Amino acid sequence: MAPNDFLALLPLLILSIAAVLVMMLIVANQSHRVIQMASLFLFLTSFLSLFLIPVTLPYAIAPLLLIDSFGVYMMALIVFSALVVNIISYVYFEGKEEGPKEYYVLLFLCTLGACILAVSQHFVSLFLGLEILTIGLYALIAYLRSRQRAIEAGIKYLILAAFSSAFLLFGMALIYVQTGSMSFSLIAHSLALETDLPALFLLGIGMMMVGIGFKLAIVPFHMWAADVYQGAPLPVTAFIATASKGGVLAVTFRFLTSIDGLRFHVLSASLVVLAMVSILLGNILALQQKNLKRLLAYSSIAHFGYLLVAFVPNSPLSLPAMSFYLSAYLISTLAAFGIMAVRSDGTEEAEELASYTSLFWQSPLQASILGLAMLSLAGIPLTVGFTGKFYLLAAAIQNNYWALALVLVLGSILGIYYYLRVINSLLKGGTTTGALPKTAFPYFLVLSLVMLSLLALFILGLGVFPESLIGYLKDLQMGGTTSVY
Amino acid sequence: MTLIYLIVILLAGGLLSLLAERRSPHAPRWVALITTCASLVVGLLFWIQHYPQIIQSPADHWLERFQVSWIPSFGISFHLAIDGLSLILLTLTSFMGILAVGCSWNEIQEKTGFYYFNLLWVLAGVAGVFMAMDLFMFYFFWEVMLIPMYFLISLWGSEKREYAAIKFFIFTQASGLLMFLAILGLYYIHGQNTGVYSFDYFDLLGSTLPPSLAFWLMLGFAIAFSVKLPLFPFHSWLPDAHGEAPTAGSLLLAGLLLKTGAYGLLRFVIPLFPDQAQAMAEPAMVLGVIGILYGAFLAFAQTDLKRLVAYTSVSHMGFVVLGIFAFNELALQGVVMQLVTHAISTGALFILAGMLKERLHTRNIDQMGGLWSRMPQLGTLGLVFALASLGLPGFGNFIAEFLILMGAFEESRWLTVVAALGLIFSALYSLRIVQKIFLGPQERYGELPDFTVRERWMMAALALSILWLGIYPQPIINTAKPAIVQLVKLMDIKPDTTSQHHYGP
Numbered sequence: 007m008a009p010n011d012f013l014a015l016l017p018l019l020i021l022s023i024a025a026v027l028v029m030m031l032i033v034a035n036q037s038h039r040v041i042q043m044a045s046l047f048l049f050l051t052s053f054l055s056l057f058l059i060p061v062t063l064p065y066a067i068a069p070l071l072l073i074d075s076f077g078v079y080m081m082a083l084i085v086f087s088a089l090v091v092n093i094i095s096y097v098y099f100e101g102k103e104e105g106p107k108e109y110y111v112l113l114f115l116c117t118l119g120a121c122i123l124a125v126s127q128h129f130v131s132l133f134l135g136l137e138i139l140t141i142g143l144y145a146l147i148a149y150l151r152s153r154q155r156a157i158e159a160g161i162k163y164l165i166l167a168a169f170s171s172a173f174l175l176f177g178m179a180l181i182y183v184q185t186g187s188m189s190f191s192l193i194a195h196s197l198a199l200e201t202d203l204p205a206l207f208l209l210g211i212g213m214m215m216v217g218i219g220f221k222l223a224i225v226p227f228h229m230w231a232a233d234v235y236q237g238a239p240l241p242v243t244a245f246i247a248t249a250s251k252g253g254v255l256a257v258t259f260r261f262l263t264s265i266d267g268l269r270f271h272v273l274s275a276s277l278v279v280l281a282m283v284s285i286l287l288g289n290i291l292a293l294q295q296k297n298l299k300r301l302l303a304y305s306s307i308a309h310f311g312y313l314l315v316a317f318v319p320n321s322p323l324s325l326p327a328m329s330f331y332l333s334a335y336l337i338s339t340l341a342a343f344g345i346m347a348v349r350s351d352g353t354e355e356a357e358e359l360a361s362y363t364s365l366f367w368q369s370p371l372q373a374s375i376l377g378l379a380m381l382s383l384a385g386i387p388l389t390v391g392f393t394g395k396f397y398l399l400a401a402a403i404q405n406n407y408w409a410l411a412l413v414l415v416l417g418s419i420l421g422i423y424y425y426l427r428v429i430n431s432l433l434k435g436g437t438t439t440g441a442l443p444k445t446a447f448p449y450f451l452v453l454s455l456v457m458l459s460l461l462a463l464f465i466l467g468l469g470v471f472p473e474s475l476i477g478y479l480k481d482l483q484m485g486g487t488t489s490v491y
Numbered sequence: 492m493t494l495i496y497l498i499v500i501l502l503a504g505g506l507l508s509l510l511a512e513r514r515s516p517h518a519p520r521w522v523a524l525i526t527t528c529a530s531l532v533v534g535l536l537f538w539i540q541h542y543p544q545i546i547q548s549p550a551d552h553w554l555e556r557f558q559v560s561w562i563p564s565f566g567i568s569f570h571l572a573i574d575g576l577s578l579i580l581l582t583l584t585s586f587m588g589i590l591a592v593g594c595s596w597n598e599i600q601e602k603t604g605f606y607y608f609n610l611l612w613v614l615a616g617v618a619g620v621f622m623a624m625d626l627f628m629f630y631f632f633w634e635v636m637l638i639p640m641y642f643l644i645s646l647w648g649s650e651k652r653e654y655a656a657i658k659f660f661i662f663t664q665a666s667g668l669l670m671f672l673a674i675l676g677l678y679y680i681h682g683q684n685t686g687v688y689s690f691d692y693f694d695l696l697g698s699t700l701p702p703s704l705a706f707w708l709m710l711g712f713a714i715a716f717s718v719k720l721p722l723f724p725f726h727s728w729l730p731d732a733h734g735e736a737p738t739a740g741s742l743l744l745a746g747l748l749l750k751t752g753a754y755g756l757l758r759f760v761i762p763l764f765p766d767q768a769q770a771m772a773e774p775a776m777v778l779g780v781i782g783i784l785y786g787a788f789l790a791f792a793q794t795d796l797k798r799l800v801a802y803t804s805v806s807h808m809g810f811v812v813l814g815i816f817a818f819n820e821l822a823l824q825g826v827v828m829q830l831v832t833h834a835i836s837t838g839a840l841f842i843l844a845g846m847l848k849e850r851l852h853t854r855n856i857d858q859m860g861g862l863w864s865r866m867p868q869l870g871t872l873g874l875v876f877a878l879a880s881l882g883l884p885g886f887g888n889f890i891a892e893f894l895i896l897m898g899a900f901e902e903s904r905w906l907t908v909v910a911a912l913g914l915i916f917s918a919l920y921s922l923r924i925v926q927k928i929f930l931g932p933q934e935r936y937g938e939l940p941d942f943t944v945r946e947r948w949m950m951a952a953l954a955l956s957i958l959w960l961g962i963y964p965q966p967i968i969n970t971a972k973p974a975i976v977q978l979v980k981l982m983d984i985k986p987d988t989t990s991q992h993h994y995g996p
Contacts, residue, residue: 367602387634396627396671400565403675411675415668422664426641426657433646476564 014065014073017055017081018121024048025114032107042096042450045110049089049117056082064483069189070131071122076484079329080124080256083336087248088117090340093457094347095241096450101352102239104150112149116142116245120253127264129178129188132257136174136221139250140167146245147238159237166220166230174217180210190264203270211267215276221254224284224314228307232291235303236357240350243299244343247306248336255313259328263484268320277318278410284311285417292424299357301424302342305383308417309335315398315414319405326479327394327401333475334382334394334468341379341461345372348454359428364435371455373432375462382465384425385418390468397476493537494557494571497581497618500530501588505611512604520599523592523607527614531585538578538970545575545970552973554578561628566678566689570625575970576757577621579827580750583834584621586956587746588614591739593949594842598738598849599647606647609639610739617747621754626674627690629759633667633715633751640740640748648735655735662728666718673711677763680704696762709764713771716760719752722775722812723782726805730789733801734854738845741797745804745841746834753811753830757823757978761815765981772816776903779816780910782809787916791923796844796854800837803880803920806913807833813910814895818982820975822898825891827971832887832960836879839953840924843873846946847928850939856924861933866941870929872950879957881921882914887960 012019024045031041056078059065064074092113099106119139126132144167148160182188184206185196197207219227235243261267268274288308295301313335316328349356349372356362366373382391395418402411468475504526508519541554556572573581591610599606616636623629637660645656674690681698682688689695700708718725733741761768786805793799807829814826846869847862848854863870879886882893892914900907942950960967 366605381638386638387631392634396675399672399675400679403672404679408676411672415672418668419661419665423657423661426660430645430653430656433642471561473562473564476562480564 010061010065011067014059014061014067015071016059017052017085018118018125020048020052020055021085021114021118021121024052025111025118028107028110028114032111038096038100038106041107041110042092045092045114046089048114049085049092053082053085053089056085066127070128070134071125072127073125074483076260076325076329076482077125077256079479079482080252080332081121083333084120084124084249084252085117087252087336087340088113088120088245090344090457090461091241091245091249093450094244094344094454097454098239098241098347098350100450102150103152103352109146109149112142112146113245116146117249120249123253124256126257127190127260129182132261133171133175133178135253135257136171139253140171140221143167143242143246143250146242147234149242150239153237155237156239157237159234162230162237163234170217170220170227172217173213173220177210177213177215177217180206180213184210190261194265197265197267203272208272211273215280218254218258219280222251222258222310223303223307224280224310225287225307226283228284228288231307232300232303235306236297236299240299240343240347240355240357243302244340244347247302247339247343251306251310252332252336255310255328255332259317259325260484262317263320263324266320268318274318274320277314278407281311281314281318281410282413284308284314285413286311286420289417289420289424293420295424296359297357298342298346298359298362298428299355301359301428302339305421305424306335306339308421309383311417312395312398312414315407315410316401318410319401319407321401321405323397323401323404325482325484326476327397329479329482330397330472330475331394334390337461337464337468338379338382338389338391341375341458341465342383344454344458344461345376345379348372348451348458359431362428363431364433366432367435371459375458377429377432378462378465380425380428382469384422386422388466388469390465390472393469393472393476492557493533494555494573494622496533497530497622498571498615500526500533501611501615501618504529505608505615508607508611509604516600516603519603519607520592520596523611524589526611527585527588527592530614530618531582531589534578534582534585538582541578542966542970545973552977556624561625565627566682566687566691567627568625568691569628570691571619571622572624572692573622574974575972576754576827576974579831579967579970580621580754581618583750583831584614584617584747587742587834587838590746590838590842590949590953591742593945594742594845595737595739596945598845602646606643609642610743612636612639613643613743614747617743617751620751624692625690626677626692626695626759629692630667630671630674633670634664636748636751637663637667640743643740643743644732644736647737648740649737650735651731652735655731659728659732662718662725663715666715666725669711670715673708676704676708676711680708692759700764702766705764706767706770709760709767709771712755712760712763713775716752716755717812719755720749720808720812721752721805723778723785723805723809726782726786729805730798730801733804733841734795734798738841738848741801741841741845742838745800746838749804749808750830750834753808753815753826756812756815757826761818761978762981768816769818769982772818773903775816776813776899776906779809779812780906780913782806782812783910783913784809784916787913787920790920791916794855794857796847796856796859796924796928797841798854799856799920799924800840800844803840803917804833804837806917807837807880809913810892810895810910813899813906817895817899817902818979819898819901820979822895822902823975823978824968824971825894825896825898827975828887828891828894828960828964828967831967832879832891832957835953835957835960836876836886836888839872839876839950839957840880842949842953843869843876851936856927858935859928860931860935861929862936862939863929864933865936865939868942868947872954873929874925875954876957877921877925879961881918885958885961887957887964889961890964 066072119135122135148156150156185193223231292304382389385391385395508522511518511522552574558570561567561569619632641660786802790802814822882889
């Protein structure tokens with residue numbers, strides 16, 4: 007490896023070193039507070055290092071990784087999500103029955119895995135990143151191991167993830183048999199002259215889609231989502247919904263785009279179908295949920311359906327539209343889970359919709375943030391979610407995917423119903439101040455709320471003035487240098 | 492710059508009233524009153540200042556424009572412009588705003604800050620809709636007026652408020668999203684044809700569209716506006732929303748939100764899709780006539796006063812559709828008059844219903860009767876607005892409906908004859924209102940307070956304006972004229988070219 011390779015890998019290296027450092031802090035018997043501050047600092051460092059990568063992009067570390075501006079943006083989203091999750095974790099885990107320290111080690115490892123996914127251009131690094139991510143998640147999901155739901159969720163995720171990894175591996179093997187390579191660019195090369203997909207390749211990519219579908223929880227591979235969301239500790243749920251799914255989405259997008267798979271009708275048609283059923287079923291399942299975690303689980307199924315809409319047209323708009331909507335989704339989802347985490351106490355998760363009744367009159371700040379997040383997820387103008395949906399619709403309509411656009415609209419209409427229910431319960435009820443605000447960990451509570459308010463500002467700011475982000479995303483590049491192996 | 496002030500005043504007032512609640516629960520209503528009065532003053536000054544220009548009816552009917560770039564990547568700009576039609580509706584917006592604040596004065600006692608915030612933001616959204624000349628921005632404001640309205644109904648409404656609010660929201664949002672799809676379709680077709688990707692109204696005007704697709708795009712717009720209007724099969728949200736909303740909510744719905752539907756038809760559907768609008772005229776007029784009769788029938792059958800008034804709106808808006816799709820100057824002038832007079836007369840009836848509810852705690856007209864003896868002033872004004880609503884000469888509504896029927900007669904005689912029957916039905920339901928509420932014996936209630944000073948001022952303003960519109964409507968007609976002449980010209984040119992195409996040598 008050349009010295010420059012280390013510089014290009016700086017963000018990933020910081021994340022791996024951070025995991026070791028935190029482990030050493032645990033050994034040194036430091037308090038939760040110290041560990042939290044240290045990991046906050048380390049997350050910040052790795053986030054900032056993403057903007058200071060001292061090599062020219064795109065930079066290939068052959069054959070496994072390719073650091074390009076798309077990958078860097080995706081890593082930025084992932085690390086940022088992890089950073090927010092890290093901040094809200096203190097308030098959440100302090101006072102819980104489990105010692106929260108090892109949690110941070112796992113959080114770093116999972117983030118590392120997701121980041122590797124975002125820059126991988128080879129099946130090996132894809133699988134490596136995915137396994138680093140999922141193995142960490144098994145432990146994280148079942149972290150509060152004395153709780154029945156957590157164990158159930160952990161086991162469920164373990165079995166399904168192992169199952170989907172098996173599909174993924176077998177799919178990769180079949181593609182390898184057909185093309186003789188595992189690097190995305192060489193696969194693309196061997197497909198370049200084909201007008202129809204070879205049968206073996208089709209089978210392989212179909213199996214890979216099953217595996218990826220499980221990780222993204224799109225219909226019909228969505229069964230685990232609601233239970234795992236509900237059983238996992240709230241910050242972990244937030245991590246699964248954002249960083250973990252974001253990483254998998256990034257690598258899926260990169261793979262499909264670099265092999266130019268969507269020019270094959272069978273692939274684009276099946277993605278259209280997957281997107282449509284995810285949008286419709288996700289929204290329909292969410293309609294009557296009274297548990298906010300489950301509601302967000304089903305709504306995230308629908309949101310990944312929306313994101314697939316950006317894939318399909320396979321046009322210059324696909325990449326910026328997908329990146330924009332993913333950013334919008336991450337910001338809004340983090341804000342929503344953040345408020346839930348802040349409101350949870352030592353024994354109970356604040357997950358029942360009923361427990362949010364008249365929150366606006368007791369704690370206007372928290373309720374406003376949660377309300378804004380819901381409006382943004384619903385895609386109401388003035389919020390970033392609306393601009394994102396606009397971008398997706400633009401991508402679909404530009405290439406005459408009218409049916410897909412109509413389904414997206416239909417899904418949004420269904421979605422409004424349940425997001426409005428949440429907002430309704432925030433607002434209804436008397437103005438009497440009933441519950442006292444939680445004051446057990448004032449500094450970290452304030453820090454969490456500051457972070458969440460910042461997210462709310464992003465939701466509004468990017469909703470009203472999206473031009474800066476749009477301009478940035480339009481210049482994102484994917485790929486560039488081909489590897490030799 | 493006046494244009495941007497009109498919106499900013501309202502938005503800022505909304506935020507200010509949210510903050511003012513900290514000081515005292517009564518502070519927000521003062522903030523709201525001052526804000527709405529200020530916006531009315533700005534609007535009226537603008538009108539007076541430009542009136543000489545309007546009278547000359549210049550070829551360019553736009554009075555003022557304001558444009559800054561917003562999202563240049565997509566060709567979206569913050570583009571406001573105003574002509575006579577928008578100016579009339581904007582002034583109406585501020586006027587209705589003041590009345591809405593007035594009738595909430597004592598009705599709203601809790602969460603006042605958030606209440607007036609929503610009220611002012613609805614007004615800001617409506618003002619934006621009447622001025623936006625960028626289709627993206629138009630949709631943006633379309634939503635801005637929707638969400639606060641949803642909160643007004645769902646938080647301060649009566650018993651079935653959540654159901655009504657969600658129904659209202661889903662109807663309008665669903666149709667709004669269809670419009671948004673149509674806007675995007677228009678954007679891309681125009682962009683692919685000309686290479687200029689722009690949401691700007693003036694760029695998109697006169698873009699050539701493939702006829703098959705143009706029909707669907709037109710339908711996307713037309714459905715959104717018909718739901719808002721509401722046109723006959725899309726009206727089912729209206730009685731629920733009107734019935735359950737607080738008084739000011741019903742006032743804003745009837746007075747302003749319904750008008751945005753008509754405005755959209757006039758401003759967007761006809762100029763952007765003249766051929767398709769021509770093709771749609773016949774069915775649209777039939778639906779309008781059905782609306783007139785059906786609304787009147789249902790109004791006659793209601794016992795809930797607010798639902799009754801809501802159905803009269805369906806009937807009155809039928810006239811609007813009939814007039815719009817007649818495409819001649821007379822009918823379109825009638826439409827503009829109808830928009831203004833309906834806002835005033837129906838608004839007044841909703842305010843009266845609110846006053847009765849405040850005093851009797853019921854909206855059921857079977858539990859009323861003989862109230863004239865208890866509240867003679869309220870009874871008199873009730874009679875005045877019932878007569879205005881049935882179209883008695885001397886009130887603005889007469890001028891409006893007369894002009895519409897005259898104009899429509901040239902287009903389609905039989906439909907006009909049937910529509911004119913609506914006038915008889917409106918006499919039936921209007922007189923029924925007066926009879927059931929104010930006449931007859933009264934034993935149920937003891938002393939009831941008549942108008943307070945605040946209520947007297949509000950009703951005086953409404954009564955005077957409806958009389959003024961009935962006796963001297965010329966300023967409104969003059970102001971609307973340049974825009975209407977433009978529309979008629981557009982429709983006159985188009986059919987000629989197509990007919991030449993068909994029957995030419």
